[in-house]
Amino acid sequence: xxxxxxxxxxxxxxxxxxxxxxxxxxxxxxxxxxxxxxxxxxxxxxxxxxxxxxxxxxxxxxxxxxxxxxxxxxxxxxxxxxxxxxxxxxxxxxxxxxxxxxxxxxxxxxxxxxxx
Amino acid sequence: xxxxxxxxxxxxxxxxxxxxxxxxxxxxxxxxxxxxxxxxxxxxxxxxxxxxxxxxxxxxxxxxxxxxxxxxxxxxxxxxxxxxxxxxxxxxxxxxxxxxxxxxxxxxxxxxxxxxxxxxxxxxxxxxxxxxxxxxxxxxxxxxxxxxxxxxxxxxxxxxxxxxxxxxxxxxxxxxxxxxxxxxxxxxxxxxxxxxxxxxxxxxxxxxxxxxxxxxxxxxxxxxxxxxxxxxxxxxxxxxxxxxxxxxxxxxxxxxxxxxxxxxxxxxxxxxxxxxxxxxxxxxxxxxxxxxxxxxxxxxxxxxxxxxxxxxxxxxxxxxxxxxxxxxxxxxxxxxxxxxxxxxxxxxxxxxxxxxxxxxxxxxxxxxxxxxxxxxxxxxxxxxxxxxxxxxxxxxxxxxxxxxxxxxxxxxxxxxxxxxxxxxxxxxxxxxxxxxxxxxxxxxxxxxxxxxxxxxxxxxxxxxxxxxxxxxxxxxxxxxxxxxxxxxxxxxxxxxxxxxxxxxxxxxxxxxxxxxxxxxxxxxxxxxxxxxxxxxxxxxxxxxxxxxxxxxxxxxxxxxxxxxxxxxxxxxxxxxxxxxxxxxxxxxxxxxxxxxxxxxxxxxxxxxxxxxxxxxxxxxxxxxxxxxxxxxxxxxxxxxxxxxxxxxxxxxxxxxxxxxxxxxxxxxxxxxxxxxxxxxxxxxxxxxxxxxxxxxxxxxxxxxxxxxxxxxxxxxxxxxxxxxxxxxxxxxxxxxxxxxxxxxxxxxxxxxxxxxxxxxxxxxxxxxxxxxxxxxxxxxxxxxxxxxxxxxxxxxxxxxxxxxxxxxxxxxxxxxxxxxxxxxxxxxxxxxxxxxxxxxxxxxxxxxxxxxxxxxxxxxxxxxxxxxxxxxxxxxxxxxxx
Numbered sequence: 001x002x003x004x005x006x007x008x009x010x011x012x013x014x015x016x017x018x019x020x021x022x023x024x025x026x027x028x029x030x031x032x033x034x035x036x037x038x039x040x041x042x043x044x045x046x047x048x049x050x051x052x053x054x055x056x057x058x059x060x061x062x063x064x065x066x067x068x069x070x071x072x073x074x075x076x077x078x079x080x081x082x083x084x085x086x087x088x089x090x091x092x093x094x095x096x097x098x099x100x101x102x103x104x105x106x107x108x109x110x111x112x113x114x115x116x
Numbered sequence: 117x118x119x120x121x122x123x124x125x126x127x128x129x130x131x132x133x134x135x136x137x138x139x140x141x142x143x144x145x146x147x148x149x150x151x152x153x154x155x156x157x158x159x160x161x162x163x164x165x166x167x168x169x170x171x172x173x174x175x176x177x178x179x180x181x182x183x184x185x186x187x188x189x190x191x192x193x194x195x196x197x198x199x200x201x202x203x204x205x206x207x208x209x210x211x212x213x214x215x216x217x218x219x220x221x222x223x224x225x226x227x228x229x230x231x232x233x234x235x236x237x238x239x240x241x242x243x244x245x246x247x248x249x250x251x252x253x254x255x256x257x258x259x260x261x262x263x264x265x266x267x268x269x270x271x272x273x274x275x276x277x278x279x280x281x282x283x284x285x286x287x288x289x290x291x292x293x294x295x296x297x298x299x300x301x302x303x304x305x306x307x308x309x310x311x312x313x314x315x316x317x318x319x320x321x322x323x324x325x326x327x328x329x330x331x332x333x334x335x336x337x338x339x340x341x342x343x344x345x346x347x348x349x350x351x352x353x354x355x356x357x358x359x360x361x362x363x364x365x366x367x368x369x370x371x372x373x374x375x376x377x378x379x380x381x382x383x384x385x386x387x388x389x390x391x392x393x394x395x396x397x398x399x400x401x402x403x404x405x406x407x408x409x410x411x412x413x414x415x416x417x418x419x420x421x422x423x424x425x426x427x428x429x430x431x432x433x434x435x436x437x438x439x440x441x442x443x444x445x446x447x448x449x450x451x452x453x454x455x456x457x458x459x460x461x462x463x464x465x466x467x468x469x470x471x472x473x474x475x476x477x478x479x480x481x482x483x484x485x486x487x488x489x490x491x492x493x494x495x496x497x498x499x500x501x502x503x504x505x506x507x508x509x510x511x512x513x514x515x516x517x518x519x520x521x522x523x524x525x526x527x528x529x530x531x532x533x534x535x536x537x538x539x540x541x542x543x544x545x546x547x548x549x550x551x552x553x554x555x556x557x558x559x560x561x562x563x564x565x566x567x568x569x570x571x572x573x574x575x576x577x578x579x580x581x582x583x584x585x586x587x588x589x590x591x592x593x594x595x596x597x598x599x600x601x602x603x604x605x606x607x608x609x610x611x612x613x614x615x616x617x618x619x620x621x622x623x624x625x626x627x628x629x630x631x632x633x634x635x636x637x638x639x640x641x642x643x644x645x646x647x648x649x650x651x652x653x654x655x656x657x658x659x660x661x662x663x664x665x666x667x668x669x670x671x672x673x674x675x676x677x678x679x680x681x682x683x684x685x686x687x688x689x690x691x692x693x694x695x696x697x698x699x700x701x702x703x704x705x706x707x708x709x710x711x712x713x714x715x716x717x718x719x720x721x722x723x724x725x726x727x728x729x730x731x732x733x734x735x736x737x738x739x740x741x742x743x744x745x746x747x748x749x750x751x752x753x754x755x756x757x758x759x760x761x762x763x764x765x766x767x768x769x770x771x772x773x774x775x776x777x778x779x780x781x782x783x784x785x786x787x788x789x790x791x792x793x794x795x796x797x798x799x800x801x802x803x804x805x806x807x808x809x810x811x812x813x814x815x816x817x818x819x820x821x822x823x824x825x826x827x828x829x830x831x832x833x834x835x836x837x838x839x840x841x842x843x844x845x846x847x848x849x850x851x852x853x854x855x856x857x858x859x860x861x862x863x864x865x866x867x868x869x870x871x872x873x874x875x876x877x878x879x880x881x882x883x884x885x886x887x888x889x890x891x892x893x894x895x896x897x898x899x900x901x902x903x904x905x906x907x908x909x910x911x912x913x914x915x916x917x918x919x920x921x922x923x924x925x926x927x928x929x930x931x932x933x934x935x936x937x938x939x940x941x942x943x944x945x946x947x948x949x950x951x952x953x954x955x956x957x958x959x960x961x962x963x964x965x966x967x968x969x970x971x972x973x974x975x976x977x978x979x980x981x982x983x984x985x986x987x988x989x990x991x992x993x994x995x996x997x998x
Contacts, residue, residue: 033143034150051173052147053182056140060186064125081146 018058020101021048023067023086023094030085032073033059059084067093126189137184144179195520202521209493213525215889216489220529222882223482224568225536230475230875231564232537233544234468236554242457243378245316246414251421252459253283253411253428256449265411266445267393267404270308273411273451275439276431279424281416284311285391285409288383290657290821291362292851293348301657301851302344302362304387305379311388312339312373314414315380321345322356322371330390337390338367342375344386362387364662364849380412381460381553400442401780407444407703412456425453444705444719464552466951467872470632473948474625478879479568481621483575485886488614490579492893515581522580526573537565547874549867608901611894616934618890619975622883623938623967628949629876630963631956636873638955639866644696645795645805647734651858652832653695656843657821657851666818672847673812673822677726679842680826685835688827690729691812693819694721696795697865698854706808708765709775709785718765720757720806721797722778724815730756730792732827740772740790743811753814755786760805762791778808779816786810799865801954825858833857869952884970887934888978895927896982906986907994916987923986927979928972935968 025031025039036059037050062068067090073083086094129136148169155165173179184190206213241247254262255269270285277283286307293300305311309330312319319339329335338360340349349355359366367389379385393404415424432447441447454462461468494501501514537560545555656676663669673691680689694700706718723729727743743756755776762771775785786808794805812819824843828835840852856864863870899906906919914922946958956963 032150033147034154037147037151038154049172051179052144052176053174053179056143056147056179056183057186060183064122064187066121079146079149080142081150082143 017101018050018054019062019067020094020097022055022058022062023090023097026068026084026086026090027094030083032081032083036084062090066090122188126187126192129187130189130192140180140183144176144183147179148173148176194516198517198520199524201517202524205521206524212489212493213528216486216525217528217532219482219485219489219886220526220572221532221536223479224529224533224565224572225540226879226882227475227479227568228533228537228560228565229540229544230471232541232561233548233555233558234472235561235564236557237461237464237552238468238472240554242381242460243376247457248455249415249417249421250315250456251413251415251424251453252456253413253451253453254459255407255445255447255451258449260449262452264407265409265451266407267391267409268397268439268441269445269447269451270409270411271395271397272439272441273428273431276436277424277427279415279419279427280413282310282314283411283413284308284314285411286311286380287391287409289387289389291387291389292364292657292849293360293362301853302386303384304389305383305385306391307388308391308393311412314412316414317373317377319371320374321353322369324371325388325390326370330392332392332394334390334392336365336367337370338362339370339388340372341379341386342373342377345372362389380410380456382464399782401782405442405445413453421453421455428453442705460553464549464868467549467868470628470872470949470952471875473945474628474876474879477621477625478883479571481618481625481883481886483572484614484618484621485890486572486576487579488611488618488890488893490576491611491614492897494580495897518580519577522573522577526569526576529572530569533569534565544875547871549864549871608894608898611897612930615887615890615894615930616937618883618887619931619934619971620937620941622880622887623935623971624942624945625876625883626880626967626970627938627942627946627964629873629880630967631946631949631958631960632869632873632876632952634956634960634963635952635954636866636869639800639869642796642800644800644862645735645793646696648858648862650829650832651733651825651827652835652839652856653698653823653825653858653861654836654839654855655695655821655823655853657853662847662849669818670813672850673726676843676846677824679846680824680839683835683838683842685828685830686826686839687829688728688732690732690825691726692729692823692825693724693812693815693821694797695823695825695861696733696797697799697861698823699865701798703804704779704808706761706765706806707777707781709777718761718806719804720761720778720808721804722815723807723809724812724819725809726812729825730809732825733795735795736793738791738793740788742790742792743809752784753786753810754789755814756790756792756809757788758794758805758807759791760794761807762788764806776808778810783816786814800862801866869954872952884974887971888974891927891930891975892978892981894930895923895979896985898926899923899982899986902986903989904994906989907991910989911991911994919989920983920987923983924976924979927983928975931972931975935971938971939964939968 021040021044022036025036025043031039033052033056037052037055040048040050059068059070063070063084067087068084069087070082070084072080074080151169151173152162152165155168156162160168242250244250253265253273255265257263265285267285270283274283284307286305289304289306290301291304293302307325309325309327312324318324320342322339324339325337329337340355340360345351345355349360352358355369356371357369359368361367373388391409394402397404413424415421428451432451435441435446504514505511541558541560545558548555658669658672663672677689677691680686694702702722703719704722706720725743727745730737730742738759740756743754752775755778757765757771757776765771765776766774771788771791774788776788777783777785792809795807796805797803797807812822824839826832826835826839836855843850843852910919942964943959950958
């Protein structure tokens with residue numbers, strides 16, 4: 001579940017955060033696999049990059065957990081693609097994980113600034 | 117909900133593997149296509165875009181594989197694939213598979229079966245509260261063997277001892293449940309009132325026996341077992357106080373014992389009534405001084421059972437003047453006290469322990485054999501496994517596959533083992549010797565099965581996995597180069613040691629089986645003193661209340677016997693109160709006329725018979741004449757004695773015409789008219805031969821259980837229905853039981869030995885076959901390894917015979933070493949079978965030599981096949997292969 005980008009900005013997707021990134025990406029609207037990867041890359045300004053193996057495995061796992069639903073649809077270029085969307089359980093999970101992440105990030109920030 | 121999704125999604129992709137695969141392929145392709153399209157939209161050429169996608173996102177295959185191996189269904193697929201692969205491998209080596217599965221199945225099955233039968237007898241405690249305090253007390257006969265106690269002895273111990281909270285005596289009682297349908301004999305006991313208190317079990321209904329009722333002429337009362345109460349009386353909870361009809365007499369029910377109450381084994385009982393002997397102990401000729409009671413006691417808390425034993429020994433050794441003892445109950449040999457559990461298993465114990473030992477040996481052999489087989493197999497597979505490791509199979513994957521294979525083998529072995537265990541338990545119960553307690557509770561012991569299966573599986577798996585872990589320490593390259601057939605040297609040494617162990621263990625089992633076999637052969641050569649062929653016997657257990665007096669009873673017997681004699685196919689028929697080798701044991705004191713009463717120095721088996729019994733049985737007349745028909749009223753009663761009694765009572769004198777008392781001395785003595793041959797009564801092996809035969813009418817009390825013995829020139833067993841009909845035509849209310857041919861009675865009397873023998877023989881044969889297979893495997897493997905060397909030898913001029921000899925010598929050296937170990941072990945372990953032996957010593961050289969011969973012959977055979985292959989090696993082709 002790690003993804004990397006060659007080069008100096010190379011940043012691993014922190015273990016366990018890929019789920020949060022996917023949930024957050026899908027909140028506004030359903031997307032297909034590449035769309036999700038692309039959005040994560042764009043929003044993170046290229047910091048996070050995911051490979052299809054990890055991404056699709058994560059999607060499959062999250063779907064089985066009931067956070068996502070999927071169906072095959074036509075893309076805007078009228079090709080078939082599998083679109084994923086957030087379920088109610090997924091939305092709750094997103095809220096919980098977001099809250100959790102904020103708490104950690106704040107704590108981390110305070111620790112780091114205290115040390116500075 | 118989420119779990120449910122996991123399951124359903126998993127199953128969906130398992131059931132629609134292809135659709136799921138296509139889904140994965142489509143999605144990955146679409147992802148990568150999208151990525152490439154994106155690149156091209158930003159101005160890249162199609163070639164550059166494809167390269168960039170590959171560089172950034174890796175190959176489509178890798179992504180697919182990653183996606184496919186997520187989810188639990190993937191693990192299932194792997195296991196299924198491994199199972200398929202394993203099954204294919206096992207099918208491809210049917211020899212290995214057959215031998216391994218048979219070994220496992222027979223080993224696991226027989227161990228489970230034996231343990232299931234032995235464990236309730238040897239290991240399970242008796243089901244009484246504080247059962248270790250319940251003891252059995254026996255008198256000792258002049259030769260020191262345990263003997264039944266007299267009521268007089270019981271009363272003396274009861275009065276003088278301080279170590280017990282209670283003592284009780286009992287004797288078997290087999291009343292007939294009369295009233296409706298065919299009369300049914302019940303198993304029961306006459307007990308002293310404290311019997312259930314000694315065992316510590318309260319009745320479920322009612323209050324049990326009242327001490328005050330346990331006296332001559334006391335109320336006629338009965339306790340019922342739970343089973344009888346449910347079956348015959350419909351579980352009527354108002355039964356207490358009502359009456360049931362036994363032997364045609366009304367018995368008042370005083371209680372019902374709880375479900376699962378175990379009577380003192382091995383005696384089964386459905387009804388109990390009071391003994392009602394006279395505690396004031398009338399004359400010595402009364403039944404109160406007969407040796408026919410079993411005594412049990414409960415040792416007080418705070419007293420060690422051993423101390424209680426010391427106390428009763430002291431009582432036995434110190435008679436007191438207030439308590440006179442007859443010579444036959446003088447307790448000169450002391451009393452013996454054993455925990456009831458030990459006393460109960462004393463009879464069956466030795467045979468069962470031998471079997472348990474044998475099954476342990478067998479299981480050991482099975483373990484050795486499985487180890488050996490798997491070592492041989494993994495030696496052949498080292499090349500394959502190394503190659504797969506080199507080709508990138510991960511270690512866990514290889515371990516998983518070997519595990520699956522091992523478990524597959526274990527599963528097949530377990531299935532066969534379960535079948536063998538079930539059949540084996542039934543066979544053991546059917547074959548079991550009479551008097552083996554708790555047979556009805558024998559069930560398959562899951563624990564034993566799990567243990568046998570577990571230990572063999574664990575061993576197989578550990579040994580089977582060795583090559584995988586071994587492989588890392590070796591150079592993979594060397595492993596691949598190693599031909600897949602050749603085995604490594606360390607492995608070969610281990611296998612040789614294992615084969616030696618196998619031969620040694622087989623020797624021990626075969627020696628045990630051989631010793632018991634020789635004993636049984638010796639025993640069957642023992643003459644019982646009568647001719648058991650073409651005879652059928654049965655016991656009529658009469659209900660005394662049906663007869664007005666003894667004469668009426670004797671008329672019934674005479675009429676029945678007449679009816680039976682009239683039957684076509686009957687050449688002779690007679691009646692007797694006790695039957696040789698049937699388990700009956702009825703002994704009375706014999707006093708010579710004019711001797712003082714207390715000098716009854718002789719004891720003899722007493723047979724109350726119809727005239728013609730000795731002729732029917734084929735007991736030879738030695739001197740004088742046989743018993744005639746009843747003489748005129750008032751004629752002196754006559755008796756025929758056995759040679760043994762004639763010699764011991766009248767040494768150097770002619771016994772004919774001498775007069776003796778049997779039992780009571782206050783009645784007219786019997787005149788000896790003849791001497792007949794000795795008969796084995798208790799066992800072919802040992803037992804007293806002093807006997808008196810007197811006519812039924814000449815005995816002062818009528819014997820209620822009478823054997824009918826019938827001789828026929830043809831198949832005597834076929835006469836049974838007509839004999840029963842003939843007796844029932846005289847009186848239809850008399851239960852007829854214990855029907856058997858005399859041959860069956862004789863062979864059953866040695867049931868314990870035969871039982872042990874059949875099982876030991878089966879195990880010894882199995883051990884021999886396994887040892888042979890093991891030897892064959894090792895020698896054959898070594899020939900394969902040395903084909904090249906053998907070829908060169910042949911090329912250098914070694915003859916066929918020399919090569920044959922070389923290979924066989926190699927195999928025989930293993931057998932010789934194994935046998936050396938086996939002989940030492942067999943001698944050390946031979947004391948365990950000592951109790952089963954008759955007429956052979958435990959170091960019987962004939963047995964040991966025969967076993968050695970059979971083992972050597974089997975080994976030569978096992979070595980011959982690979983040796984012949986070696987001798988057939990073509991030197992030219994070997995050299996060319998170089």
